[in-house]
Amino acid sequence: MHDDLWLNLSPLHNKEAILQRLKRVLDPELDQSVLELGFIKSIEAPNGHLTVETQLPTSWCSPNFAYMMAEDIRRELLRIDTVQEVTVRVQDNVMSAAIEAGVNSGKTFTEAFTGEAFENLGELRGLFLRKGYVKRQEALLRRLRDIGLSFEAICALKIKDVAYEGESCFLSLNPGQQVSIEPDMIVRDYLDRRAEIGLDFRPDAALFVDLAGKPVSSEQLEKYLVYARTVRLSLEANGSLCSALLEARKGQKQPIALL
Incomplete structure (x- = not known):
């Protein structure tokens, strides 16, 4: 969903490296790439300074979600050798x-919103990482059932039963x-998230x-699959709603009035 992404990059920058980052x-709530969701509107880099413009589904999207995404965008792009600064x-x-x-300015959410009554960003991020783990786990479990595993x-x-070639x-x-x-990304994504949330990753640990x-x-397992499917469907429903709201926002010429 990033076909309408506007790019203005100097020869200094590798487009694919930027897009891969x-x-x-x-999106912490949806466990989907902000690029594929269409949240990146433009990327400009006439020199070593990258400017990324984002557009979220609504103007009232939660500040903590928006902050997490903006912070992660800046952090990822600064890992590219040719990028000196990111706005x-x-x-x-x-x-x-x-x-x-x-x-x-490199501030944490708490530093930027001192005194504001927002949820702890670390706790919120952890909550959504765990939901994403269950979603990814369900995708792999479903795939294994589809190929006939009991x-x-x-x-x-x-x-240790997982091998890559x-x-x-x-x-x-x-x-x-x-x-x-x-x-193969079904397995890779699941194991990446498992490692990220700190679950047992020893070779003899249960998959x-x-x-x-x-x-x-x-x-x-059957009961667990019902629970995992519920988590996945909830995230997918939220993702579909966000996509619809973003498409409507991109197409509107006047602000939507809230009654």
Whole structure:
């Protein structure tokens, strides 16, 4: 959904490197890339200074969500060797000025909004990372069921049973038997998030554990899948709503009046 992204880059910058970095930045609530959601409106870099303009679905999008995304955009782009400075612009948000001033000066959310009654950003980020973990886990579980694995076979899998070969991913079910998992990113995304939230990543650890780090048994898996599917559908519904609101916002010529 970034076909309408406006780019003005100097020969100094590698377009693909910039886009790859932005793909790593997620809407914390939706667990989707801000680039693919269409939240990046333009990127300008006539020299070593990158300016990124964002547009969120509504002008009243939560300041803490907007701050997290803007902060992550700046952090990711500053990791590119040819980028010396990054300025993030947040278009038409009720707190745009405060968000931009804080993010672009390197302040934390708490420093930028001292005294404001907002939720702790670290706790909020952790909550959404865990929801995203369950969503990614459900996608992998669904894929394994689709290729015919039983609950018992799924729950017997360990971290060490995952193997990569180039862009392909394989699971070892028993000695000499492997199944290919496509697309491989289903597995990679799940394991990346598992590591990010600090769950057991030792080779002998169960491949599927709940948010407390407890292995999911074959007897529990069917019920657990219902729970995980509910989390995934909730995030997807929110994502669809945000996409619709953003498309409406991009197409409108006059501000929407709130009654």
